[in-house]
């Protein structure tokens with residue numbers, strides 16, 4: 001299998017005291033669904049944002065499609081990079097006052113000249129593509145609704161549609177189900193799985209629900225205090241590893257994982 | 268005192284040990300609250316001193332109030348035209364209204380660009396601070412003074428009024444607009460950046476649609492202000508319009524009946540504006 005993304009000794013310091021990532025190295029193959037788990041403040045969001053340069057890493061190399069993204073200085077090259085990387089967020093981050101359709105089409109802005117995109121001109125093919133994606137996500141009845149009238153689960157699906165219309169090679173998901181109820185969470189995770197297996201898009205997803213991570217992912221990367229402490233099969237993640245990732249608070253741990261597979265079945 | 272406190276705490280705690288000797292404060296006294304208190308106190312003292320030292324020599328308070336009411340009665344109960352016809356009055360009213368529209372429009376267009384560069388989430392901190400400081404300075408001087416300042420070079424009249432009023436509108440709307448832009452969720456901007464959208468695309472596709480309602484309502488508020496100011500400018504700066512007629516009636520002909528008509532006309536326009544702004548806002552929101 002081909003390597004799509006590789007972190008080599010990546011570090012990120014926000015200031016002298018806050019070290020969000022230190023010496024992070026791992027690689028991701030094409031078509032994999034990788035979960036990144038860890039407690040709040042571990043550096044998961046920072047890690048994802050370093051890939052599409054929403055945050056600039058302090059040192060190291062991030063190789064995406066055989067090029068180091070940290071070397072990109074040129075604005076148009078940066079836009080070209082970002083079109084290949086879709087991203088969804090915990091708070092959906094849609095333009096709430098615009099329609100579902102317009103929000104999805106925003107995913108095409110990276111391909112357009114500044115003026116055409118600013119005026120909101122989209123080609124018929126792009127519109128058809130948007131409708132097709134919305135249909136596949138079960139949102140065909142909501143196309144002309146304003147986003148502030150949607151439920152959380154629907155908003156997240158709009159977020160996914162906006163990312164998919166970019167025709168990305170990798171999809172980054174920053175806690176996509178943290179604000180959703182269990183049944184919407186399941187819908188979203190199933191969609192991510194489907195995107196990965198049928199479209200061949202690599203998915204990197206930050207999760208703090210360990211059970212979900214274990215159930216859906218091909219591989220788990222555990223980080224704690226900015227360091228990778230586990231990188232491997234979800235099946236071989238032991239209690240010791242979990243303790244290493246989440247710290248030594250036994251009480252809290254028991255709440256998170258007792259019988260991961262069983263808990264996950266319920267949602 | 269001590270006994271009293273003891274008794275009270277007995278009531279509160281049902282005879283248990285007293286935890287609270289003093290009354291519980293709702294808020295902590297901060298520096299800014301202290302400053303506000305001192306200011307209020309100073310103002311109160313000044314007011315009292317003012318009333319005590321006024322020069323009342325020939326003014327009889329009661330008589331003064333009575334004759335003011337008599338004038339009000341003439342204005343509001345017996346309005347009547349004398350020096351011009353109703354259509355002329357309405358034409359002058361339109362002149363005044365146009366002055367308000369023009370200055371608001373000029374202000375809105377320029378303030379839109381300044382507001383974008385003054386918004387901290389769209390611009391960099393330095394540019395934002397420079398623009399914000401500059402418009403704050405302009406705003407600190409009242410509109411009427413700006414008109415008079417421009418009258419030095421343009422002469423008293425409509426030109427000075429347009430420039431001066433636009434000037435103040437720009438600074439007012441720049442502040443209002445930039446604050447509306449800053450309300451936009453940082454995550455939304457981040458998401459569009461992540462899609463590869465450029466800065467102008469983000470402004471046009473996310474920032475403007477999200478803040479449209481508040482932009483419109485601020486612009487309308489400014490229009491209402493500018494309408495009021497243009498009435499005053501007709502008198503004070505010779506900008507023409509209904510304000511000039513009103514000034515002539517009050518200071519020259521001393522015709523309170525005609526002033527009554529003008530007052531009613533202005534009132535009607537003000538109410539119409541209010542009604543229109545409500546309608547537009549509802550339309551934009553849905």
Ligand SMILES: Nc1ncnc2c1ncn2[C@@H]1O[C@H](COP(=O)(O)OP(=O)(O)O)[C@@H](O)[C@H]1O
Pocket residue numbers: 014015018019020038039040041042043044045046047
């Ligand atoms: N913009 C920022 N400025 C300063 N420190 C930050 C910023 N964003 C995150 N941090 C710090 O970096 C660390 C990692 O944060 P984050 O990547 O958000 O963790 P996670 O997503 O795992 O909760 C935290 O200690 C956080 O306080």
Ligand SMILES: [Mg+2]
Pocket residue numbers: 044045046175
């Ligand atoms: Mg996070």
